[in-house]
């Protein structure tokens with residue numbers, strides 16, 4: 183097709199290792215239709231459309247190539263959808279023109295999720311766009327983003343498959359992006375995977391976990407495998423314990439109904455924190471090809487031993503059940519600390535402490551690798567603190583190493599300090615892309631590295647399903663904690679029992695410019 187150069191082509195190869203094999207000699211030149219299903223919803227307005235706008239502003243999506251469709255049951259005109267999302271698109275005076283042009287790329291189609299009529303209308307609208315762009319048959323690209331509750335994934339996928347897929351034999355394709363939660367336990371996730379898997383091939387399915395789109399999560403493999411420092415130290419001989427922590431300083435805020443069905447383990451730990459865990463604990467992949475990386479993630483997940491009840495603390499913040507959509511007797515945890523243990527040569531005996539909580543005293547996500555004490559410490563400074571390697575995922579992205587140094591001055595005394603790579607200071611003027619922005623671009627490029635493969639998902643559910651079922655049966659109770667606190671004190675006690683030694687009298691303060 184000769185519709186001018188599409189900027190993505192200029193910036194990077196369009197095809198992934200995973201998808202390109204099928205169409206090795208074909209350039210992806212057809213026009214691109216991005217369909218946001220569930221366009222009336224929360225995720226669509228807060229994340230999906232803003233990410234698309236940012237890609238547009240940066241030239242990754244171009245007016246002469248792309249069209250964006252919103253689809254949902256709510257009856258809306260094109261302008262009504264545009265009005266709904268407009269306030270969420272970051273725009274100043276300088277990009278007011280971009281905003282107008284972007285909004286004009288959006289069309290809205292209303293229809294149900296299980297009825298052919300709506301999907302036929304959607305296909306008609308997409309086809310009209312393709313014809314208007316002179317896309318040759320089979321060369322057009324169709325991306326369907328399911329910003330919908332998972333309960334409707336099977337019927338929506340069936341409708342897309344039956345009425346909206348593109349012939350993919352001339353460089354075109356149809357891809358679908360599905361949001362978490364992918365099921366509620368192993369059985370339901372497997373059922374969902376089979377239902378979608380009967381309709382689409384694995385290279386067409388993008389299971390999004392937005393933590394995999396975060397800058398510092400993407401940096402983990404580079405840090406580990408491109409630096410000589412870490413290679414010899416990254417094992418049970420040197421590392422005492424690893425914490426992977428997610429804290430939010432607000433509660434479920436209008437999402438109580440959804441949250442109560444899932445709880446913090448399904449909402450955060452089984453997916454976001456477990457993905458980070460994989461990148462910290464996996465062996466070096468053969469290459470950085472998506473399949474090689476994902477093979478290693480699966481292997482480390484398979485090496486995790488069953489979780490013990492005594493290595494779990496659950497909490498629920500006081501006031502959680504006041505949400506009218508939450509049952510009064512809910513035992514759903516809004517906080518959990520869970521220790522994972524890996525049975526392999528590198529990690530035997532090292533606790534991986536995964537902790538997540540809502541309505542806590544701060545908002546942050548980080549990885550904290552704590553090293554063992556120095557043997558034969560001639561400075562007798564162990565009580566001051568252990569070496570720690572900290573990767574602050576958000577906010578204020580940073581990588582720092584806590585270490586012992588000589589206290590400047592005449593005395594030969596020691597003090598705790600840090601080697602600090604704070605991104606805001608080191609990379610001034612560089613805007614770190616939003617996770618969704620990056621991941622949507624990957625789906626267009628066909629790069630599945632930062633998406634969850636089916637077998638990976640299965641292993642993740644294998645690890646947590648027995649524990650989740652015990653919680654669902656009420657066999658493990660969530661202890662109450664005060665909103666705005668650190669969470670249950672039992673969690674700190676578990677941390678200590680696991681071997682974590684807190685550094686007293688020292689705190690890392692993000693540098694200011």
Ligand SMILES: NC(=O)C1=CN([C@@H]2O[C@H](COP(=O)(O)OP(=O)(O)OC[C@H]3O[C@@H](n4cnc5c(N)ncnc54)[C@H](OP(=O)(O)O)[C@@H]3O)[C@@H](O)[C@H]2O)C=CC1
Pocket residue numbers: 220221222223224225226228254255256295328329330331332333334361362363
């Ligand atoms: N919101 C967030 O911050 C995040 C959301 N997610 C995931 O993204 C997906 C979408 O989330 P979110 O936008 O918050 O969800 P919403 O509840 O806002 O639902 C999105 C749209 O789906 C339709 N819908 C809602 N409930 C049903 C139902 N029971 N049956 C059929 N259609 C329904 C509605 O559109 P209409 O009635 O017009 O058809 C709604 O506007 C979910 O899988 C969620 O877990 C993941 C990470 C963060």
Ligand SMILES: O=C1O[C@H](COP(=O)(O)O)[C@@H](O)[C@H](O)[C@H]1O
Pocket residue numbers: 392430449450547
């Ligand atoms: O997936 C989810 O993530 C958000 C937190 O995302 P972040 O990028 O702001 O850290 C969380 O609030 C929500 O409960 C969960 O569904």
